[in-house]
Amino acid sequence: MSLEYVKFTPGFAKFMPKEYRDMVDHGPFGRKTTVAQTGQFKEILEEHPMCAGCAMTLFIRLAFIALPNPEDTVMVGTAGCGRLAISQAAIQFVYGNYGDTNAVASGLTRGLKLRFGDKPKDVVVMAGDGGLADIGFGNTLHSWFRKEKFTTVMLDNEIYGNTGGQESGMTNKGQVLKMAPLGKKFEKMDMLGMAKVAGCAYVASVIPNNPKRVESVIKKAVLVAREVGPTYIQAYTSCNIEYGIPTEQVMQDAKDVEKERYAFSEYITDDAKEYLATQHGYKQYLPKPAPASVS
Amino acid sequence: MYLVADIDQDICSGTSCKLCTQYCPEANTIQYDEGLGAEGSKYGSAYVSVDRCKGCAICVWVCDTMAKHHAIKLEMIDKIPEIATTLGMQYTATGVVAERIKSEVLSEG
Ligand SMILES: Cc1ncc(C[n+]2csc(CCOP(=O)(O)OP(=O)(O)O)c2C)c(N)n1
Ligand code: SF4
Ligand code: SF4
Ligand code: SF4
Numbered sequence: 001m002s003l004e005y006v007k008f009t010p011g012f013a014k015f016m017p018k019e020y021r022d023m024v025d026h027g028p029f030g031r032k033t034t035v036a037q038t039g040q041f042k043e044i045l046e047e048h049p050m051c052a053g054c055a056m057t058l059f060i061r062l063a064f065i066a067l068p069n070p071e072d073t074v075m076v077g078t079a080g081c082g083r084l085a086i087s088q089a090a091i092q093f094v095y096g097n098y099g100d101t102n103a104v105a106s107g108l109t110r111g112l113k114l115r116f117g118d119k120p121k122d123v124v125v126m127a128g129d130g131g132l133a134d135i136g137f138g139n140t141l142h143s144w145f146r147k148e149k150f151t152t153v154m155l156d157n158e159i160y161g162n163t164g165g166q167e168s169g170m171t172n173k174g175q176v177l178k179m180a181p182l183g184k185k186f187e188k189m190d191m192l193g194m195a196k197v198a199g200c201a202y203v204a205s206v207i208p209n210n211p212k213r214v215e216s217v218i219k220k221a222v223l224v225a226r227e228v229g230p231t232y233i234q235a236y237t238s239c240n241i242e243y244g245i246p247t248e249q250v251m252q253d254a255k256d257v258e259k260e261r262y263a264f265s266e267y268i269t270d271d272a273k274e275y276l277a278t279q280h281g282y283k284q285y286l287p288k289p290a291p292a293s294v295s
Numbered sequence: 296m297y298l299v300a301d302i303d304q305d306i307c308s309g310t311s312c313k314l315c316t317q318y319c320p321e322a323n324t325i326q327y328d329e330g331l332g333a334e335g336s337k338y339g340s341a342y343v344s345v346d347r348c349k350g351c352a353i354c355v356w357v358c359d360t361m362a363k364h365h366a367i368k369l370e371m372i373d374k375i376p377e378i379a380t381t382l383g384m385q386y387t388a389t390g391v392v393a394e395r396i397k398s399e400v401l402s403e404g
Contacts, residue, residue, distance in 0.1 A: 018382060026386035039316030039327035039341060040390050046322065053351025057320035064322075211317040248352035251318065252360070 003030050003071050006090065019046060023090050029071045035062055035211040044070055048088040050081055053247025055254055056155050056237035059208040060085050060126070063153065066218035067091075073122040073222075074112075076105045078136075080128035081162045081239070082155045099135035101125045102143035102152060109150045120226050123150035129170035130160045133189050137169070144198035144230045151225045152232045153218075154191065157239040165242040172261075177242060192234055192265065201229035201272040205265045207236045207254045213264065223280050224272045236262045298350040298369040299378075300325070304340035306366035308332020311339055314362045315354040321347050323381070325354060329389040342393055345372060346380045373398055 006029050013021060022042040023029075033041055045064050050057045060082060067073050070091055077083035079098040087093045096104035105125045112121040125132075132140045132154050140152060158175070160166040165178035169189040176183045195203045202224040204217040214235070221231035238245055238253055245253050258264070268276075273285035302315075308331065319325045324347040329339035343354075350369060358367040372378065375398050383394030 022384075022386055035317050036313070039313065039323075039325055042386060043322040047347060050320075052320075052349035053353055054320060058318065058353075061320060061322050062317075209318075248356050250351070251353055251356055 006071065020090075027090065028065070033065055035065050035215045038065065038211075044090040045085060046088045046090070048085040050085050051241055053240055053250050054081070054237075055208050055240070055250050056082055056157060056161075057085055059155065059214065059235050059237045062208060062211050062214040063126070063218045064089060064091070066215040067122070067124070068219055068222055069120065069122060072120060073124060074108060076101050076108065076123060076125045076127075078127050078131045079162065080131050080155070080160075081157070082126055082128060086126055096125075096127075098131055100139060101127050101131060101136055102139040102148070105150045105152075106143050106146065106148040109148055113149075122222050122226065124153060124222060125150065126153045126155060128161070128168075129154055129156045129158060130166075130168045133169045133191050141194065141198055144195060144200055144232070147199055147229050149225050149227070149229060150231075151221045152230065153221075154232070154234045155237045156234050157237050157242075158188070159239050159242050161239040161242055192232070192267075195230075195232040196267055199229060200232045200267075201225075201269045202231040203234075203265075203267040204232075205234045205236075205262060207258045207262055207264075209251055209254045209258065210264075217266065220268070220272075220276060220282075224268075224275060227279070228269070228272045228275050296371045296373050299345045299348040299372050299375070300343045300350070300352070300354050300367050301370040301375050302341050302343055303366045303368075304331050304342065305333040305336075306364055307340040308336040308338045310362075310364060311341065312362045312364065313341065315357050315367065316341055318357045318361075319354050320351065321349060324348055326379075326384065326391040326393065328392055330392060339390060342379050344381050344384065344393070345375075345378045346382075 026042040074092040076094045076096050077086045078096045078101045105123050109123045158171045167180035167184045171184045173187045174183045202221050225231045276282035277285035316325045325341050327341050331340035355367045377395040378398045379393035385392045
């Protein structure tokens with residue numbers, strides 16, 4: 001977990017695949033990359049078997065570009081579509097058993113703190129709505145109540161995509177799916193609300209259609225989790241296969257859904273604002289100067 | 296044969312807004328090269344690394360609907376005279392220079 005691990009042992013470079021050499025020489029390690037520079041540097045995400053046109057893939061791609069220190073980051077994933085890409089990247093990846101990601105990440109974060117002290121090591125859980133809000137619900141909520149300092153990113157496709165279309169707690173009421181033929185009987189869970197109640201220091205909801213915004217929320221969430229407390233991002237990442245969205249309409253769908261029911265939202269505690277302002281140059285969060293008193 | 300995205304570099308280099316490079320779901324699939332594009336144009340052009348393209352047409356929607364430049368079409372891979380692939384790419388300070396190869400080499404195996 002340092003810049004050294006991506007480099008080659010002298011003399012071995014010429015035996016490495018081109019993609020690997022490009023990643024070492026022209027990848028994001030040790031320098032800042034932005035989504036605006038895409039197409040001009042080698043990304044840490046590689047080829048992977050996720051479906052063509054999957055919005056989740058785009059979100060993961062943008063999130064990886066946005067990581068403030070990819071060389072010092074550990075991703076924690078689990079069963080579900082997302083890990084098919086998350087594990088195909090030049091970044092440390094830990095597979096937590098389904099439902100256990102936030103317990104695994106809790107231990108990992110504490111262990112890294114013991115081992116590396118104040119040197120920042122970022123732990124980011126990236127898992128599906130089923131993994132985090134259903135089967136992993138207890139572990140997710142408890143990690144937040146315990147104020148474990150890592151980031152949780154929900155890839156919310158509102159379905160169990162990888163296992164062929166069961167409803168999840170994050171599916172909308174009334175939604176008919178292949179394996180919910182009568183339509184879902186209950187409301188979509190309010191995980192954003194629960195994250196706030198459980199004590200997350202930063203909570204945001206986004207769609208992948210705005211790359212700069214995805215970049216901004218990922219950066220803030222990862223930074224705030226270093227020092228202030230748990231952070232949570234919920235991203236609408238449609239499953240075009242199970243919801244029957246033609247791939248060329250995937251971005252239009254996200255736009256429509258954002259307008260109807262998945263608006264961008266951002267909640268930042270005062271502690272998190274102060275930390276971002278004083279430690280990471282986010283001037284917009286500096287306390288406003290007190291208005292001059294009128295005498 | 297199968298469909299991949301094909302970018303009209305003459306149109307793209309008129310503005311080269313670099314929107315499709317941000318919206319393609321696949322990493323390092325739409326790349327950008329300062330050296331491509333119409334002769335004498337101020338900008339370079341985006342191009343597709345065909346070995347990574349999954350033919351989803353998200354880039355077509357982005358160029359048509361967001362950028363309004365209509366520079367991208369899906370095309371049968373053997374109907375595109377010259378293609379670029381990951382193996383022929385050189386990363387440089389100004390972009391990723393692609394070696395353009397004849398698509399016939401694909402069918403030659
Ligand atoms: C302990 C355990 N239970 C069940 C499964 C089966 N399983 C694999 S993927 C998956 C569902 C994934 O749904 P979600 O977490 O929403 O992610 P998506 O595939 O939709 O991105 C399930 C139930 C498993 N791998 N491990
Ligand atoms: S099944 Fe759905 S969520 Fe999974 S990769 Fe395919 S489109 Fe994406
Ligand atoms: S969106 Fe269209 S005009 Fe813009 S960079 Fe891509 S191909 Fe070129
Ligand atoms: S068709 Fe899809 S995978 Fe291919 S370049 Fe366009 S957006 Fe990328």
